[in-house]
Amino acid sequence: MGNIVYIGTSLDGFIADRNGGLEWLEAVPNPDNDDLGWEKFLEGIDAIVMGRKTFQTVLGFGVGWPYPKKTFVLSSTLEHLPAGFEGEVEIINGAVAGILRALNFRGYKNLYIDGGTTIRQFLSEDLIDELIINRLPILLGGGVPLFGELPEPLLFEHVQTTVLLNEMVMSRYRRKK
Numbered sequence: 001m002g003n004i005v006y007i008g009t010s011l012d013g014f015i016a017d018r019n020g021g022l023e024w025l026e027a028v029p030n031p032d033n034d035d036l037g038w039e040k041f042l043e044g045i046d047a048i049v050m051g052r053k054t055f056q057t058v059l060g061f062g063v064g065w066p067y068p069k070k071t072f073v074l075s076s077t078l079e080h081l082p083a084g085f086e087g088e089v090e091i092i093n094g095a096v097a098g099i100l101r102a103l104n105f106r107g108y109k110n111l112y113i114d115g116g117t118t119i120r121q122f123l124s125e126d127l128i129d130e131l132i133i134n135r136l137p138i139l140l141g142g143g144v145p146l147f148g149e150l151p152e153p154l155l156f157e158h159v160q161t162t163v164l165l166n167e168m169v170m171s172r173y174r175r176k177k
């Protein structure tokens with residue numbers, strides 16, 4: 001597994017709308033509250049690495065900490081965590097390659113990488129092993145992009161594609177080296 005991205009995008013490749021909003025992720029009716037493989041995915045990872053902006057988005061949901069795995073929040077500005085998060089969340093800072101080495105050394109080998117800027121940094125250093133991308137049938141026309149410029153092309157191999165709720169297309173790709 002290694003470093004994995006698991007993310008919902010618009011057809012035009014945005015992960016949040018122009019206001020940072022995520023309401024469009026709920027646009028597809030899901031009458032049976034199918035978790036779309038989310039719990040199984042979380043079971044397979046050791047920890048989460050997320051950008052500060054994504055962390056603040058999750059805090060804004062106001063539902064407590066929803067993840068069952070240790071979370072490392074990348075930030076150079078956050079000084080304190082909100083009360084009650086100390087055991088579950090840790091703030092880290094620095095170059096992603098060094099962060100990765102430190103986390104692997106601590107036994108966190110399979111990492112869920114989350115947040116646009118964060119994912120793009122890992123990709124630009126060729127540090128993503130798997131991409132799981134769930135495309136929703138909407139064009140947002142702007143917002144936070146999933147992908148950006150890379151120093152060189154990165155080839156992935158297709159592992160599986162599943163149509164979810166007859167509306168969304170979830171594709172899994174593995175880095176091909």
Ligand SMILES: NC(=O)c1ccc[n+]([C@@H]2O[C@H](COP(=O)([O-])OP(=O)(O)OC[C@H]3O[C@@H](n4cnc5c(N)ncnc54)[C@H](OP(=O)(O)O)[C@@H]3O)[C@@H](O)[C@H]2O)c1
Binds near residue numbers: 055144
């Ligand atoms: N569609 C989805 O499934 C999905 C999933 C996740 C997130 N999102 C959305 O994406 C948006 C957030 O993405 P984003 O691109 O704005 O930001 P992000 O990656 O969540 O956070 C960016 C911040 O992370 C910190 N950071 C990143 N790399 C760092 C490093 N190496 N060292 C120290 N700090 C580092 C910096 O925080 P400081 O400024 O504090 O230094 C930076 O401003 C939110 O709107 C969120 O809701 C959508």
